[in-house]
Amino acid sequence: MAIASVDVAIIGGAVIGSSVAYHLAQRDDFKGTIAVFEKDPSYQRCASALSAASIRQQFSSAINIDISLHGINFLRNIGDILEVDGDKPRVDLVEGGYLFLATPDKRSILEENHALQQKMGADIAFMEPDALLANFPWLNVSDLAAGSHGLSGEGWFDGYSLMQAFRRKARSLNVPYESAQVEHLEKIMGGNWILTLSNGEQVEAGVVVNAAGASGGMKICLEADLDIPIHSRKRMIFTFECREEVPNLPLLIDPTGTYVRPEGAGFICGSAPAEIDDLDCFDYDVDYSFFEEHLWPTLATRIPAFEAIKPGAAWAGHYDMNLFDHNAFVGPVPGIEDFYLALGFSGHGLQQSPAVGRGIAEHIVTGGYESLDLSELGIERLGINKPLIEKNVV
Template sequence: MAQSYDVIVAGGAVTGSSVACHLAMDPAFRGRVLVVEKDPTYTRCASALSAASIRQQYSSAMNVQISLYGIAFLREIGARLAVGDERPEIGLHEGGYLFIATGAGRAVLEENHAVQVANGADIRLMEPAALKARFPWLAVDDLALGAFGVTGEGWFDGYGLMQAFRRKARSLGVDYLAGTVTGVVREGDRITAVKLADGSTIGCGALVNAAGAGGPALAKAAGLEIPVHNKKRMIFTFRCAEKVDGCPLLVDTTGVYVRPEGDGFLCGVVPPEQRDPDTCDDFEVEWDIFDDIIWPALATRIPAFERIRPGRAWAGHYDMSAYDHNAFVGRAPGYANFYLANGFSGHGLQQSPAVGRGLAEVIVHGAYQTLDLSPMNFARVARNEPILEKNVV
């Protein structure tokens, strides 16, 4: 075993690169970091294929705080992740999220809003008349309430964020290697080395599992079963014949979402349960979901969307936490130097600044310093303490 690193990160997309970048930026860290990424083209990673949005409209204080940290980071990304004179630009557009509810869902929006504003989020509750005045193209007859992110919510270039972390990490001496971590060498409660698919072995002082869809397999190779599944999600684009000015990221009462993208729109929905298997490895687009579920819901909510021209579509994979739809972050139980960053359930991009910094702090300093992410530790499964989140999109 000729090579050895102080920290090896399995997975070099947005979360893994954020961890590596924050390690390298920490003045107290003097070690060597290696990121092992199976797809250095990043063509099929979730970071490149998601809707790339950020919101504070959660029902748990933890998620609100993580995204407040995230939006502050994204606003300052040019300074935070600059490499020499090159300042990354991710096209952050704070267009807001708009959650709407019928009478049956009004109380949930009100309860969530109380948590959000108590933690500093800029969310406004809007009655139907106010919704119609602000968004005249919106059908509101069946609505009882809306919750709109006035600032701090919107969308951005997710691929650009990932590459900014990666570029900054490399500029600070982090090494990247094309490969797949398939196994570990364990001595007591420590992982002393990783095994790669090509048969090589690399020593390590710590291992971070940020392998996305490959995270459960790596955890299992280390002797740990994590309830994370590989779910397929599809995004569809279209153009509209009429103007729909000032459209936020709208989450309809049906669960369908839509937001502007360039001179058109993109949209999606969680597939019906019978069409959403726990394990999925194909990237096929199922157009009937758009035709039968998404378009009818959008045309009902925004009548202008009755006249659209469908565009391209794509499918990607989410590492979905089957336990509570929230990620497992922190030191793995039973290990002194194995760390998890798995099961982000579609929230990985917006949570990557806080999670990357948090894990780097735990590795370097032994504890969280900026934001306490300890409720996200995998040990919550054994304690039966799920992070209850009502706003699952």
């Protein structure tokens, strides 16, 4: 049955939207109604399902480190936090750490980042080349000046399970999910929003949260007369197996930006394409030449054992990429009353979903942030041309 009116309408029911829904519904001081609108209830092509799903504290900005410090604690305790009827969800968290590698020209950046990370309480080790080789004997360190390794609090997990755990918990708290796309959005007399759905129905809402991601987030903003630089950018993930063992491999970030990590008995890898080739995209086609011509040679140079591999399956998904500064826009929009953004995560949505969902819920109910101040991620920085610089963009 159609929902005639709700207090809070959340557009997008993947990990960000579902985190907002859960965090709002579980608050004792929120007595209103919530509805989530998701155009693809199968979630087959959402970023939450297609991501490599990892979490790190190795950022260069304090707010991103704080967000992920909360995120890792949430993931560690997810079974208790999101339990429903005695069923404790699992996300198979592996705290294998990130391993960032730096050539001489980038060593100072790694040192500066490490100092901030330590100050913030992140468990990160700075390593000289000899320490890298001692800890990771399969690694080619000939061109390296340093590395930084997350000893705890970093790794990878099942992103789809995290999304479903948020969704199931929200539904258990009486949040309905409507299988429909929001086609039109307008503000009416009296201050409420009218959402026109793809099935022709209309819903009145007091507050709208735009968590529609790469596929719909920009369109919803334009419907609200807001133009922001969020673009859909394709990222491909490739799997392979290796004859030799590569023991204790973290999620390794090569100086080129190429990454690799264990996955079951094999490995997954990927990289952003060259900037000139990184165009707006909505298809899910896989370019296998990217693996053969770029990823494999890069990885085989860094880890010689990867010269003899067996390529496996591959898939593609999309980032909601914020071309302003590669950080999300989070929070209310000045000048557009009762309209919240949770967009532009640029590949960090899964790890940031616990803190962002909590923060948006706090702001809706109290008018401000209670636990972690997310105002640095506000859209105000776009209007004054003050990007939040993140040096560790992966």
